[in-house]
Amino acid sequence: MNRTLSNRVLFVSTSIVRFSSIIAQSVLPLYAFSLNITPFYISIIIAILWVFNGIGSLLINVSKKVNNFIVMSFLITLIGFILIIFSKNFFYLIISVSLVGLGLGSISILLAPSMHTDNKGFEGIGLYSFALSLGLILGTLFSSIILSYLSFFYIFIFTVILLIIPISLALKYKFNRHDFKLILKFNIIFSIMRNKKFSKYFILNFIYSFTLPLIISYWGIYEENSVKLKSNVVMLSLFLLFLTSSIIRFKSIKSSEKNLVRQETVAILVLPISFILLNIHNIYINILALLLFAIPHSILYPTFLYNAYKSLNKNNIIAGNLLFSASSGIAEFLSPIFALGIINMFTIKSLFLFALPIPFLMLIFYFK
Secondary structure (H helix, E strand, O other): OOHHHHHHHHHHHHHHHHHHHHHHHHHHHHHHHHOOOOHHHHHHHHHHHHHHHHHHHHHHHHOOOHHHHHHHHHHHHHHHHHHHHOOOOHHHHHHHHHHHHHHHHHHHHHHHHHHHHOOOOOHHHHHHHHHHHHHHHHHHHHHHHHHHHOOHHHHHHHHHHHOHHHHHHHHHOOOOOOOOOOOOOHHHHHHHHOOHHHHHHHHHHHHHHHHHHHHHOOHHHHHHHHOOOOHHHHHHHHHHHHHHHHHHHHHHOOOOHHHHHHHHHHHHHHHHHHHHHHOOOOHHHHHHHHHHOHHHHHHHHHHHHHHHHHOOOHHHHHHHHHHHHHHHHHHHHHHHHHHHHHHHHOOHHHHHHHHOHHHHHHHHHHHO
């Protein structure tokens, strides 16, 4: 498979993975809310989804054949979404999201290093992040339209059909051009984490990743609960967020190193502003806050990932990617637990108030 074809296959697969994940992360909580499941139990569902996503990202270590691993991961995701279609209560949703999280996490760990090693400079990560954004905008736009006229059922059934495409691609093309076999030993971890630049972006990514589930998975039920925003408007708002993010990411693919630094700085400054505005319980201000989040969303993860990769030699890219993904995975595991605790002790309306120090922590750490 030549480079152009490889990029296309990886781009399509990445977009579909992100389409599927946004359905799980954003639509599923709204679906649970429509089943009259309380915000507390919805938080448990969200937490399990993100936790199993992190577990899935570690399973590459037990895989001997990468392509078989990818096919199995897509099949697990597919089965999870099929089960969601028939899930009408908390218990069945738990089983469904566990499979979806496991499958999507397993796939995602391989896509970024594949696109990075197939391309030069920031272009690979830029294409990868743009593919993610494309999946996000299509997923949210589609969901918004469907929820305006039909029901959640059609969103889930379409996702099932869509997942057949990357399974077919994985069966036709081999995703094993690079050696993904990895055994993480303590000395490898220690060696990578001693790299100050990698460690810096590892921590920054952890802090940013902590905010991500709060927006992607909780913003919708937060708005439905606090200002009675309808599900289709929630998804339309998220669509506008990801559309804006996608445009910014597309523009940044060919960015110079100097411009990347500027973009990164601006994004880190905007993040606290977004969280401040989320604490004003006004529908228009809250949507503005969400749209402002498009700036850090579009810039921070790809620039953090790129800088982390750039600090490593080629032999450590896969190990570094796994460690970097671990920073996301741990944060995305802790974030729903944090939200669960806040919702349990207070109400969902207090969530972003207690989350407010997090972006300021990133600000301090970045400029120290």
